Amino acid sequence: MTLMTITPEDQEWLHRLVMLRLPDQLTPESRAGRDCMWCLAALDATSIDLEPGVTRFRSCAVCYLARLAWAITWGDWYTHLQSCGACQQGALCMVARGRRVQNEAACAALGETLRCTAGCLLPIGSGERAVAVVWDGLTQLYPGYAHTVCLPGEAPR
Numbered sequence: 001m002t003l004m005t006i007t008p009e010d011q012e013w014l015h016r017l018v019m020l021r022l023p024d025q026l027t028p029e030s031r032a033g034r035d036c037m038w039c040l041a042a043l044d045a046t047s048i049d050l051e052p053g054v055t056r057f058r059s060c061a062v063c064y065l066a067r068l069a070w071a072i073t074w075g076d077w078y079t080h081l082q083s084c085g086a087c088q089q090g091a092l093c094m095v096a097r098g099r100r101v102q103n104e105a106a107c108a109a110l111g112e113t114l115r116c117t118a119g120c121l122l123p124i125g126s127g128e129r130a131v132a133v134v135w136d137g138l139t140q141l142y143p144g145y146a147h148t149v150c151l152p153g154e155a156p157r
């Protein structure tokens with residue numbers, strides 16, 4: 001998936017991924033749609049309505065696109081893992097490696113590191129074997145990551 005080939009369905013899914021990253025704390029200004037949800041900057045005409053008609057949440061274009069880049073690269077990595085025979089067998093795969101590097105870069109742009117959300121909860125170093133996973137949260141499924149050794153049913157290697 002690239003920006004050039006995104007279908008409306010993809011767009012909806014990517015937007016849902018972005019919305020899972022809403023901050024835990026809202027300020028009165030961001031709740032009212034006057035400040036960006038993420039960077040708390042005052043908004044101008046280029047701002048994006050995150051859930052039109054539902055909430056007033058808005059984002060500046062920079063914050064939204066940075067999270068969209070994270071969602072696209074996470075989705076690229078995750079969908080590759082689901083369809084690649086080498087990856088399914090735990091073999092080294094350069095395509096998966098490339099997609100992971102892109103997602104790591106998108107994460108770093110958000111000031112974050114990959115974290116083993118489906119396992120030990122520790123940060124994932126770029127030299128550690130890991131995969132993009134969907135994990136079961138309290139209320140819904142979340143996009144996340146896991147060390148390969150933290151996946152259920154995987155023997156340490």
Ligand SMILES: [Zn+2]
Binds near residue numbers: 036037038040059063
């Ligand atoms: Zn912002």
Ligand SMILES: [Zn+2]
Binds near residue numbers: 080081087094096
């Ligand atoms: Zn692969």
Ligand SMILES: [Zn+2]
Binds near residue numbers: 116122146
């Ligand atoms: Zn782990």
